Amino acid sequence: MAPVITLYSLAAPEKSNLRADQPILANETILLAVQAIVSARLINILIGYSDPQQIFSLLPLFESGGVDFLVLHPRTVLQEYKGLADHGITTRVVQETGLPVIANGDVRTVEDGLRVLEQTKAAGLMLGRGAIADPLLFQRLRAGRPDQPERAARAAMLRHYLAGLLERYQGIFCGEQQILGKVKSVFATMDDPDFAKQIKGLKKARTIRQFADLVVQLT
Structure with missing residues (x-):
């Protein structure tokens, strides 16, 4: 299994040991974390702490750091699970980076998954709460069958x-x-x-x- 670097806290430097007034330090720390992985590098991240546009300033870091995949959940840290995952931002990230992007967030049904893939053109899906509620969701998504079991x-x-x-x-x-x-x-x-x-x-x-x-x- 490929190592995964989860950057939920690094997306919020003011809430971690990375100082908000030292963005260079934060960037260097991200690069060091990514480059320390010698095999496949997968980043799992929210879109920012409070600013949903923060993800776009991080994309060049991931690209220059040799990241192989980006798993994106389009909510902010402060948002938690409130509201809806903004897959409009996922779409923009896919358009603005050459990295394969895995879309995550609010995929609860086959219809949700197919819609997110069509909308974002993401390379794949990551399932969280939807798979906990419905473990067969993986199987039906792979088959492209939106029908609900009896x-x-x-x-x-x-x-x-x-x-x-x-x-x-x-x-x-x-x-x-x-x-x-x-x-x-x-x-x-x-x-x-x-x-x-x-x-x-x-x-x-x-x-x-x-x-x-x-x-x-x-x-």
């Missing part, structure tokens, strides 16, 4: 997914409440109305056994 298939996928998370998290985290809290955190990404009532019940589960029993009952 309820029974989605229920089977959800049972398999939640049971797998529960099993793995029991080997990673300690304490029943911490494990349940980590598993339940994925529900923030799920908005399928067909399972809203059952997910509400899962959120109220107080023990791992109760949660596991409710997962089995998902239909």
Whole structure:
């Protein structure tokens, strides 16, 4: 797997150990980080701290530093997940750099993914919350099939997914409440109305056994 340099904090020098009044220092630090990687270099970045245009001042650094891929999430640090990812900026970045750009942000359905690829002409997609909510999204995107699976298939996928998370998290985290809290955190990404009532019940589960029993009952 290629090393990944995530520059969320470097996009916001005033919030890190890079001083905002020393842009040359910030630029040199970025170049050193990129050049320290001797194999494929992939940059994962937001478009800026508060200024959505900040990304355009960084493109020459990435190009001169030998970056191979750029993964772009078109939100600012201050924006967090509020509002919509501005793929108009992704489009401009694709147009203004020779680097392959991977579009990230608000790809929740096959339709979203195909639209973003068509709009931006990006080299590919990175999925985050959309894939957490729908692990089969990768498969349907590759096939170019926007059709949503039938309820029974989605229920089977959800049972398999939640049971797998529960099993793995029991080997990673300690304490029943911490494990349940980590598993339940994925529900923030799920908005399928067909399972809203059952997910509400899962959120109220107080023990791992109760949660596991409710997962089995998902239909």
